[in-house]
Amino acid sequence: MRKLLIAATAALLLAAPGLAFAQAKQGGEIVITYKDDVSTLDPAIGYDWQNWSMIKSLFSGLMDYAPGTTELVPDLAESYQISEDGLTYTFNLRDGVKFHNGRALTSGDIKYSIARTVNPETQSPGQGFFASIAGFDAMASGEAAELSGIATPDDDTVVFTLSAPNATFLHILAINFSFAVPKEAVDEHGADFATHPVGTGAFKLAEWTLGQRLVFERNPDYHHAGLPYLDKITFEVGQEPTVALLRLQRGEVDVLGDGIPPAQFEEVMNDPANEGLIVEGGQLHTGYVTMNGNVAPFDNVLVRRAVNMAINKDRVVRIINNRAVPANQPLPPLMPGYDDAYEGYAFDPEGAKALLAEAGFPDGFDTQLFVMNTDPNPRIAQAIQQDLAAVGIRAELQSLAQSTVIAAGGEPDQAPMIWSGGMAWIADFPDPSNFYGPILGCGGAVQGGWNWAWYCNEEIDARAAEADAMVGDTVAAARLDLWRSIFIAIMHDAPWAPVFNEQRFTMHSPRIGGEDALFVDPVHIPVNYNHVYATELQ
Amino acid sequence: MGRYLIRRLAAALLILLGVTAITFTLSFLIPADPVRMIAGRSATPETIESIRHQLGLDRPVYEQYASYVLRLAQGDLGRSYVQKTEVGTLIWSRLPATLLLMAGAIFFELAIGIPAGIYAATKRGRRSDRGIMILSFAGVSAPQFVVGLLLLYIFAYRFGWFPMSGYGTLGHLILPALTLGIAGGGWYSRMMRSSMIEVLRQDYVRTARAKGLAERSVVLVHALRNAILPITAMIGLDIGLFMSGAVVVESVFGWPGIGQLAWQAIQRLDIPIIMGVTLVAAAAIVVGNLLADLIAPLVDPRVRLR
Numbered sequence: 001m002r003k004l005l006i007a008a009t010a011a012l013l014l015a016a017p018g019l020a021f022a023q024a025k026q027g028g029e030i031v032i033t034y035k036d037d038v039s040t041l042d043p044a045i046g047y048d049w050q051n052w053s054m055i056k057s058l059f060s061g062l063m064d065y066a067p068g069t070t071e072l073v074p075d076l077a078e079s080y081q082i083s084e085d086g087l088t089y090t091f092n093l094r095d096g097v098k099f100h101n102g103r104a105l106t107s108g109d110i111k112y113s114i115a116r117t118v119n120p121e122t123q124s125p126g127q128g129f130f131a132s133i134a135g136f137d138a139m140a141s142g143e144a145a146e147l148s149g150i151a152t153p154d155d156d157t158v159v160f161t162l163s164a165p166n167a168t169f170l171h172i173l174a175i176n177f178s179f180a181v182p183k184e185a186v187d188e189h190g191a192d193f194a195t196h197p198v199g200t201g202a203f204k205l206a207e208w209t210l211g212q213r214l215v216f217e218r219n220p221d222y223h224h225a226g227l228p229y230l231d232k233i234t235f236e237v238g239q240e241p242t243v244a245l246l247r248l249q250r251g252e253v254d255v256l257g258d259g260i261p262p263a264q265f266e267e268v269m270n271d272p273a274n275e276g277l278i279v280e281g282g283q284l285h286t287g288y289v290t291m292n293g294n295v296a297p298f299d300n301v302l303v304r305r306a307v308n309m310a311i312n313k314d315r316v317v318r319i320i321n322n323r324a325v326p327a328n329q330p331l332p333p334l335m336p337g338y339d340d341a342y343e344g345y346a347f348d349p350e351g352a353k354a355l356l357a358e359a360g361f362p363d364g365f366d367t368q369l370f371v372m373n374t375d376p377n378p379r380i381a382q383a384i385q386q387d388l389a390a391v392g393i394r395a396e397l398q399s400l401a402q403s404t405v406i407a408a409g410g411e412p413d414q415a416p417m418i419w420s421g422g423m424a425w426i427a428d429f430p431d432p433s434n435f436y437g438p439i440l441g442c443g444g445a446v447q448g449g450w451n452w453a454w455y456c457n458e459e460i461d462a463r464a465a466e467a468d469a470m471v472g473d474t475v476a477a478a479r480l481d482l483w484r485s486i487f488i489a490i491m492h493d494a495p496w497a498p499v500f501n502e503q504r505f506t507m508h509s510p511r512i513g514g515e516d517a518l519f520v521d522p523v524h525i526p527v528n529y530n531h532v533y534a535t536e537l538q
Numbered sequence: 539m540g541r542y543l544i545r546r547l548a549a550a551l552l553i554l555l556g557v558t559a560i561t562f563t564l565s566f567l568i569p570a571d572p573v574r575m576i577a578g579r580s581a582t583p584e585t586i587e588s589i590r591h592q593l594g595l596d597r598p599v600y601e602q603y604a605s606y607v608l609r610l611a612q613g614d615l616g617r618s619y620v621q622k623t624e625v626g627t628l629i630w631s632r633l634p635a636t637l638l639l640m641a642g643a644i645f646f647e648l649a650i651g652i653p654a655g656i657y658a659a660t661k662r663g664r665r666s667d668r669g670i671m672i673l674s675f676a677g678v679s680a681p682q683f684v685v686g687l688l689l690l691y692i693f694a695y696r697f698g699w700f701p702m703s704g705y706g707t708l709g710h711l712i713l714p715a716l717t718l719g720i721a722g723g724g725w726y727s728r729m730m731r732s733s734m735i736e737v738l739r740q741d742y743v744r745t746a747r748a749k750g751l752a753e754r755s756v757v758l759v760h761a762l763r764n765a766i767l768p769i770t771a772m773i774g775l776d777i778g779l780f781m782s783g784a785v786v787v788e789s790v791f792g793w794p795g796i797g798q799l800a801w802q803a804i805q806r807l808d809i810p811i812i813m814g815v816t817l818v819a820a821a822a823i824v825v826g827n828l829l830a831d832l833i834a835p836l837v838d839p840r841v842r843l844r
Contacts, residue, residue, distance in 0.1 A: 125578030
């Protein structure tokens, strides 16, 4: 069914590019609340789930996703060609694109913006995404001032030369770190560009009162005619989610940026007054327990498999009010490459005990389970701890600050087990390779890395490299098959126990409307601001 | 007076320098790496090292501290690691809200605590005294999150007398200030009560009563002036406390104070902001105490500044 839906959406897109949904009337405004203040709106810097979607509305890149889907579509690019060897990408820019300061976008801006992200002085967390562009190493190390792999033969054409084929390169050009910024505005504001963003996006920043609110206004010159629908979005920050919910019920707020507070979740879901106002959708997220192969006895695959069989995932899901679905593999169901047919390790405590005995631990063993100390993660870890105890594994909980758990995971022998909740992993872009390299590949199994299982299977690494070199539509299906087999092979080695995939529940006021998919857009969290509309005007 | 002030200010500077040294050292003892928090999860080891170098965090700690203090001497608190904004700007933007909430909270603390304490002292041992003490105990021990939400639910959500959240008008101030005032009022009433009981035992109070003065005038005119002295000292401490922020109350009422800034900075391991807020709070405690000491001789002529 899902595949059918995606195919139908894709067909619709082909028929009318950039117009996935019926036109709505423009006008109206909405209010969105957040607990935390927004850290930055600089696309080279912003990398949290709150500013990620805001930046997508202020800026744009060569590529984007069709609203509500994971389908790549050109945005600032009018068209593109990929060379046969997969090493050269040529983009023709769309006509008439203007920055919020009124200046027309040129190919030089694309080159400047990506080079700015790669420039070490920018301190961008997204630098590494561009490693496949020729000349990256020289610029990233500070030796070269230019990124030699990007050429601009004329104002409307950008040519990328890669040092190796990269099947995810179009996704890389759709992530925020590649978004176009005007050099003059960056030069004018310096580091304060973070609070004075100038882009080509659907909205422009009209006001930012630190600690209180941000106001986005419709960009009348936006390059997609008729979009966005809303005139204005106000983000009120510093709002306790419980209070935000009360305000939504009173009609003062339209979207809960932080979601429905867990304590009120059941009540809200069971209230008939909220019918049609809560949209449920999947997320490119997996929550898992890592088992550090450097630390005994997790160097034994039988022990790792036993842990997979010991955890009662259905119970863990119930603990978080069924806001997730049990997982049996690293990839979330929404991710291309997910294997519907794979059944994974069934919950089987007796089988787990037998495996432990076979591995030489008939009486179990003592270990530690690290967890981030904010709700609901300690509760989840306690449930896992009980499940492990039932098969004889005595895991002591280490409930610590997020940064401390991340630091421990990045050390080769500190954290035997980690519950990933609140830290990892939500995909940066909808491609299976993003669920491999940093968290399961040999490259991530380094000091300070995110491969907390310290899993490194060179044979699988080689297959992953092969998959990422398969560029172009003709091999896309074969590539997904290869990825599917890679993740199933990983489950055979069992470096993780995948536990669940979080579901999203977006609650909105009756004042805003749009297709349900816009409220659970896989790349815009919580809502695709560019496509929702004010219902009273329709 | 002049020499006293100079001596106190010099001591204050030393205290603040000590605070920067301790906070700075502590930030290096945390078993977590701020650079990794900035670099995010997709960073290569090279990116992490390059950011460390850009921020000067690869230099020896004493060198980093020296350059921090040098910049501080020029009034520069540095830039946030995460937001890249100047820490001074971030703190400055939240200072008005913090000061306003502080003023409101101290007003309610005193308005609740002083009359309650006086009344309880004059009814010592009776049922109303015990009632007030139980209430003050409840006020002190009730979680501010619960009190705040309760007030908000009743007076803003149900009755709609006050805005639900935000900042800008007197209406926005009342509920958060009252939430803080209820807790503080509990402390003040206990302190006021014991101080008043102490004073009411004094000979001059007996004299006043013997002269046939009305009890009301004995308590409010003669006894109160002496009994209130410990309270003025406590206000000085309160100023420092509120300057580091009232995180919970700010969060319930969406109040853009320093507490929220500090809380977010701690979660993000944004050390320049943590340093800045700590320094401002420490400075406020020092200044608050100084003010309390300066006010004391005005309230009580027996106190001399030396």
